[in-house]
Amino acid sequence: MRSRLSRNFPPNLARIMLLCCAALWGGSYLVAKVAMSAITPQWLMAMRTGGACLIMFLLFRKTILRALNKSILIPALVIGVTYWGTMVLQTKGLLTIDPGRSAFLTASYCVLTPFAAWFATxxxxxxxxxxxxVICLIGVGFVSLKPGGLSLSLSSGDWLTIGCAVVFSFNLTYLGVYSKKFNAIAVTFVQFAVAFVLFLVGALLTEPLPNASWVEPKIIVSFLYLFIGATTLAQLMQNIGLAHVSASSASVVMCTESLFSELFSILFWGSMLTLSTLVGFALIFIAVLMSIVHRRVIVNLFRRVEDWVSDWRKK
Known part of the structure; x- marks a missing residue:
């Protein structure tokens, strides 16, 4: 039975929480950029995933221990490796491109996920x-246009971020499949645990060891934002919001993450938008909305537009 609080929870408050969640995630691109001025990408993600594992184990120890058996080993490896690949590609790409650009290119995973599901299921x-x-591909083409010309130019950071979106689409697909077969909390825990091991090994083998620059105030604040705000608090608000708002409505609200990221990038990072980049971002955003809004909504919208045009012609 649902609690009284759950029954009386205002849907609009749930939407505000989802919007705050999207804002926190949107800000994480800029904050991660600041954190990585001192902390290397895999060390940063090792600390985030390791901390997430610790908190989850403290809160859900009994649930996690009951679910840990041989049958969850393969799912753990699949979702852990794909999550690790996603975050490695994104953080490496973020080293060389603006936060807003990274967010919009990453958002294309919404478009790619149905095709990943086609492959998997x-x-x-x-x-x-x-x-x-197709619209998303055209949008990426506009983003890649060189200023003052018609030639296409995608940097290594752009390609890494597009690769992140591809891998993330498979991560979400398999996460959805395995969450239906196993306890969702346990699946999330093993995903973070496998990724933590991979991040730690990768950091030890390929990146320099921690140094004094990591304890600078701005770096500590950035890490606390990423760990407490963009990981723990955002996840909590997402889970509460999804319990009281339909999935399609929630997806529309949460995909504003890329808009928040671009706004923060312009305000605090000094990013500049060209006309072709703006058109590209708009097309990617439209493609994302088309991917997450139910087909009937789009059909009804087109019908309303046709009715409006018909009435306008009659007048």
Whole structure:
């Protein structure tokens, strides 16, 4: 039975929480950029995932221990490795591109996920997903246009971030599949645990050891934001919001993450927008909305537009 608080929880408050969640995630791109001025990418992610594992184990120890058996080993490796790949590519790409650009290119995972699900579960994507994919591809093309010309130019950071979106689409697909077969809390824990080991090994083998620059006030504040705000608090607000708002409505609100990121990037990082980049961002955002909004919503919208045009012509 649902609690009285759960029954009376205002849906608009849930939407505000989801919007705050999107704002925290949007700000994380800029803050991660600051943190990585001192902390190398894999060390940063090792600390974040390790901390998340510690908190989850303290809060859900009994649930996690009951679920840990041989059958969860393969799922743990699949989702842990894909999550690690996602974050390595994103953080490496973020070293050389603006936070807002990273957020919009990463958001293309919403468009790619139906195709990843087609590969993993053999469920063919709907036509609207295919159209969204084409629009997203055109949007990336506009983003890659060189200023003052028609030649395309994607930097190594752009390609790494696009690769992040591809891998993340598979991570979400398999996470959804395995969360239906195993306890969702345990699945999340093993995902972070596997990723933590990979991040730690990668950091020890390829990155310099921690140094005094890590304890500078701005670096500590940045890490606390990423760990407490963008990981723990954002996840809590997301879970509460999703319990009281439909998935389609929640997805629309949460995809504003990329808009927040671009806004923060312009205000605090000094990013500049060209016309072609702005058009590209708009097309990617439209593609994302098309991917997460139900087909009937889009069909009804087009019908309303047709009715409005018909009435306007009659007048």
């Amino acid at each position: 053999k469920n063919r994507p709907h036509n609207i997903n295919i159209i969204a994919g």
